[in-house]
Amino acid sequence: MSKAVTYIGAMLFMFFVSCGNGDKKTNLETVTSGEINISVDESFKPVIEEQLSVHHASFPNTKINVSYKSEAACFRDLQSDSTRMIIVGRGLTEKEAKAYNNNLSYTPQYGILAYDAVVAFVNKESKDSVYTIADLRDILSGKNQKKAVMDGLNATSTVRYLKDSILHGGDFGKNVVAAEGSEKVIETISNNPDMIGFVGLSWVGDSYDPKQVAYQKKIRLALVECVKCEEKGLYAKASQASLAFGEYPLARPLYYILKENAPTGVGSGFMNFMSLERGQLIFRRSFLVPAKMGFNVRKGQIREEK
Numbered sequence: 001m002s003k004a005v006t007y008i009g010a011m012l013f014m015f016f017v018s019c020g021n022g023d024k025k026t027n028l029e030t031v032t033s034g035e036i037n038i039s040v041d042e043s044f045k046p047v048i049e050e051q052l053s054v055h056h057a058s059f060p061n062t063k064i065n066v067s068y069k070s071e072a073a074c075f076r077d078l079q080s081d082s083t084r085m086i087i088v089g090r091g092l093t094e095k096e097a098k099a100y101n102n103n104l105s106y107t108p109q110y111g112i113l114a115y116d117a118v119v120a121f122v123n124k125e126s127k128d129s130v131y132t133i134a135d136l137r138d139i140l141s142g143k144n145q146k147k148a149v150m151d152g153l154n155a156t157s158t159v160r161y162l163k164d165s166i167l168h169g170g171d172f173g174k175n176v177v178a179a180e181g182s183e184k185v186i187e188t189i190s191n192n193p194d195m196i197g198f199v200g201l202s203w204v205g206d207s208y209d210p211k212q213v214a215y216q217k218k219i220r221l222a223l224v225e226c227v228k229c230e231e232k233g234l235y236a237k238a239s240q241a242s243l244a245f246g247e248y249p250l251a252r253p254l255y256y257i258l259k260e261n262a263p264t265g266v267g268s269g270f271m272n273f274m275s276l277e278r279g280q281l282i283f284r285r286s287f288l289v290p291a292k293m294g295f296n297v298r299k300g301q302i303r304e305e306k
Contacts, residue, residue, distance in 0.1 A: 031269030033061035038085040038267070039077040041157045042068045042181055043200035044116065044254055046209070047286040048087060054282060055273050062266050072155035078108070078259060084267040085258045087113075089157030092257060100259075110257040112291040113274050114283040117201040117238040118161050118250040120222040123193040130235055131196075132225040133249060137166050139196060142173015147195040149188050153178040158198055161252050190218035201238050205287040224249055240287040254288070 029035075040048050045068050052064055067077070071090075077083040091110045092100070101107045120136065122129050131139075138144040140162060150158050153172065163169065179185045182199040189197040197219075204219065206212045223235035226247045234247070242248035256274065260267045273279045280290035 029265050031264060031266065031272070032059045034266040035063040035065070036084040036266045037065045037067070037082050038087065038270075039067045039069060039074040039083055040087040041071045041074055041089055042151060043071075043089070043157050044087055044202060045182070046206070046212075047114075047202040047254075047283060047288060050282050050286060051270075051274055051279060054278065055270055058273075058278075059269065062269065064266065064270060070152060070155040071157040071160060078257060084260060084265070085256060085270070087254065087256050089116075089161060089252050089255065091255050104259070104261070106261045108257050108259045109271075110255055111275075112253040113256055113279075114254045114291050115243055115289040116252055116254050117205075117243055117248055118158055118198050118252060119201050119204055119238040120196060120198055120224055120250065121189060121204060121219050122196050122222055123189055123191075124218055124220050125193040126220065127193075129220050130223045133166065133227060136224070140166055140172055140176060141170055142175050145173075145175050147192070148176045148198070149179050149185050149195055150176070150198045151179060151182050151185055157252070158200065161250070162198060165250070186215050186219065190215070196222065201243075202286050202288060205238065205240070207287075208285075240284070240289060243289045253291070254283075 048066065052066060055064070056062065069077075071088045074086040074088050075096075078086050091112075092108065097107045120131060135144070139146050139148050150156070150162070152159055153176065163172070179188050182203045185197045185199050186203065189195055204212055204215055204221070207216070221237040221239075223237050226234040226236050227249045228246045236242040236247035236249075238248050238250070243251050256271050258267050258271050262268075274283075275292045277293060280293040283290045
């Protein structure tokens with residue numbers, strides 16, 4: 001009798017252990033289920049909102065909590081355990097990669113998802129909408145006292161890009177002012193015909209988005225000198241086509257940096273989604289240039305019949 005009781009007790013123990021393990025398995029994070037936190041440069045908010053909307057609809061068991069903030073704040077978040085991924089305008093430096101490798105025993109993976117532009121734009125009533133790179137340098141340095149507005153005076157990817165690429169590390173002039181985010185930059189320029197503003201392309205380049213169409217009625221994208229064109233004296237405004245052909249000079253990459261040591265988490269799933277066809281088509285649909293997939297871009301000419 002005692003042997004039978006012992007046997008039944010052992011079987012019941014194994015049953016409950018098995019059930020407990022089964023529950024744990026269902027709670028394990030996978031590429032299609034689980035919850036993570038990510039931080040995204042505010043410059044890229046419109047296109048990342050589109051990416052997240054489609055991703056969540058496709059994988060309803062995932063929950064990606066997103067915070068939009070400056071580029072510097074995104075990098076600070078990456079240092080914490082709670083943030084798994086950031087989406088910013090640059091990858092890791094060699095020093096940063098080494099530091100993460102020392103702390104985590106692995107280096108976070110990173111790569112370019114798409115190409116964006118820092119859009120120079122003015123009020124619809126502005127008399128001046130054509131600029132050389134030297135013109136922009138004079139404005140941003142304060143040599144030309146024309147007011148310029150951007151999404152902060154430090155720490156954002158737009159500010160860093162203009163400081164590095166146009167001013168070559170120099171200081172902004174006192175005529176350069178900050179607004180609280182890209183939407184405020186657009187609003188400021190919409191009400192001031194004597195200023196120039198700078199935002200990411202995904203904020204003003206989508207001709208299908210009703211909100212951006214409304215913006216486009218109040219602002220005008222500036223023509224900026226094409227520095228790579230063989231023919232001199234050519235200018236281009238920010239667009240998907242001018243980025244793809246290298247005509248618009250203020251181009252920048254959109255990077256993901258992912259802190260997962262195995263390709264089995266929600267972060268890896270979201271990164272793969274943005275890197276493959278559907279995610280790349282969303283970048284294309286948002287008028288950025290996809291970096292992972294080569295969609296055909298052709299130059300064409302329209303001949304007017306007489």
